[in-house]
Amino acid sequence: MRVSFQEELDQLEATLQEEGSLVLRVLRGSLNALAQRDVELADDVIAFDDDVDEHYLQIEEGIQSLLARQTPVATDLRLVLAMLHTNLHLERMADYSVTIAKLTKLVADVEPDPLLLQSLEEMGERAEEMIRVALDAFANRDLQAAESLVDLDELIDRSNRRFVDRVIEIVGEAGMREWVLRMVLVSRTLERIGDHAVDIGEQVAYLLTAEFREFTDASHPEQHA
């Protein structure tokens, strides 16, 4: 029944997963550019964002057309809505990666602090891990994996706290102020990528349980999932 409709849904989901792979590549590129002070690579990352945007638009238009023509309901409706949200989260992650690339270009001629760079690389790896978990949880309809994103996010937050401690130590050093301030933005960006991965996890939970649920809630920290 409704074979073409199912094909369209499958195609959209495949495009979403492709977009996720591109986001991972953009993020890895921006982290490498940062670590190696590679301006050329930073430019590649900025240009590569267009590919992500193309996927983003393709999914938006696909969902718009599907809603207009097919009137999805029940699981199909939840899948479409979850894809709509996830698409936006992925696109934001790519934008954040572009921000890292731009910041990298601004301070490419400054000798970095190795400890801070290490913290950022650590946060970056954790963000990558979270994106992979979020995408796999979506693909495998895995509620447990989706919920595990909260714990992974805590690890990024912890790295971020260590990063801040180090920032306080060196921010007064001559010649480091601009670099450190830019890196605070990079750290904030990586932390936000982690939050978006958690949000994708929430969409997976919605898809599977039909309940709108925030895994963590800043105003109710005691009620973590």
Place this chain on the structure above:
Amino acid sequence: MSEMVTMPTMRPVDVAARRDAESQTTRETVFDIQGLQASYGSNVAVKGVDLEIYQNLITAVIGPSGCGKSTFIRCLNRMNDEVPSFRHEGKILYHGIDLYGDGVEPVEVRRRIGMVFQKANPFPKSIYDNVAWAPRVLGLKKNLDERVEKALQGAALWDEVKDRLKRSALGLSGGQQQRLCIARAIAVEPEVLLLDEPASALDPIATQRIEELMHGLKEEYTIVIVTHNMQQAARVADRTAFFSIDSDESGRYGVLVEYDETPKIFTAPSDKRTEDYVTGRFG
């Protein structure tokens, strides 16, 4: 001001729970159907139906062909009485009174519980006489003009026909004829309107008018609609009952699979069979 202070502590999930609670406000039960089984001869059409229908709501009955949804709705005003082989078991309580109980007059049942059919079936008489027919038969002859006008207004047809009330009803368009049938049904001021696929023979614009009309009518009436158009159920109904087909050694028969608030049926149905049907994966 105090509300503004308390709002931030309300999590989205709490708001959702509170909304659910509000939607389940107790309503008066019009029909309480208990263990209904309806058969034609040895063929069981529906079996084991337990269902409550609430006042001033639109309840949709959906399901595949042969699931017994039309048989079911016809049981609600004893329309099946005319079929010689028809038998039923179980109870249909209408405000606590057994519709098939001793001493219950089918004519009185049909006055209180009106019905409109798939195919508009106006009498070959004037528009006025079509609407006035049932009140006349029931002896409701006082203020007949007013009654006819009120019914035609209730069916959103008055403005279109007020200048040609004496002309034949057969000159009306399909959509107008169907609204005339609704006017005819409400002319005797029933409590319940049963609609058996009322828009399936109409074009989209006429269908939309009927749906808008239903929305207005539920202020005064309790409406039960059988429809094979799932989106119509999703658009108009407060609650939706999904019937499907089951079978055993005695043959195939309709069963009630799931009955819930319409948004629930169309976003997160509880039963796999409902899910498969509403998403088009049935069969």
